[in-house]
Amino acid sequence: MTEPAFWRTEVWHPLTVHFPIALLTFATLLKLFAIFLKPASADFWQKAGSFLLYVGTLAAWLSFFTGDMAEGIVSRKLCDPTVLKDHEIFAELLTYTFTIAALLDMAQRNNLVKYKPRLLQVLVILMMLTGTGFLIYAGHLGAQVVYQQAGGVYVPSANCAEFN
Template sequence: MDQLPDFWRTEVFHPLSVHFPIVLLLLATLFKFIALWSSKITWDHGGRFLLILGVIGVWISIYTGNLADGIVSRQLCDPTVLKEHENFAYTTAWLFSIALILELLTRYIDLIKTRIVSVVLVLLMFSGSVTLAYVGHLGAELVYQQAAGVNIPSEDCAEFN
């Protein structure tokens, strides 16, 4: 065996880890938005739980993205897209992390639990969701337009025989 199987290629860890936090953070935003108008505490608690998992996941995605960066950046025609993807990923991670800190502060310090704080929290999460969508767009551009991290087989696909 000359090389490790595709699963163990370092740049493959990033797409494996990135999809869960995307879903978790978008759902957390939706849950917290619904919680603004719902009297059911389930939306608020569910949003908090999803936000915690999503923030953990987004930082794992940042880590795996940094692992892939050194491998992928050498193969790109336009590495500025990768840099913009990375910068907006950090912005997204920090927006949701600040939202989580605010969420935890409102949870454990009842003095600051107000409607205004809840609205600010949702606005932070909505901003994070917008940047998250843009990060996803840039990631798709890297993969589908520049073949970032893609193993392109030979013309006759001889390596699969």
């Protein structure tokens, strides 16, 4: 008897990876959007962006952890494991970039940095834009691993006899 598909470690990564993609992308968009608003309404959108940034950063760490667990299983089946390695490198870059942005944002929100808070806000947004670039490229590489090399995908027999 085989274990249920849910307990396969390589399945946990695709279950967790979509949360940071959505949360961090929307966090970046909200923070950008808030720049162009009047201060009264901008504060609400900045707070919303900060909340998504914090939750998205935690989700990115969870996704990075589950990706690390899946790597040992998936890498053995790939024709070109360098794509998986590049995916991991960019996932690590985006996770650290958003972590630094989240820490700087927390410092700004809690008034821990008194010197030029507006400059710090711009720095946070620039880091988030950089992280979003890493996120897009890591997602592209992840899609290559899954769809071009069938990474983590169960490939049935030619006659699909196991489904009868």
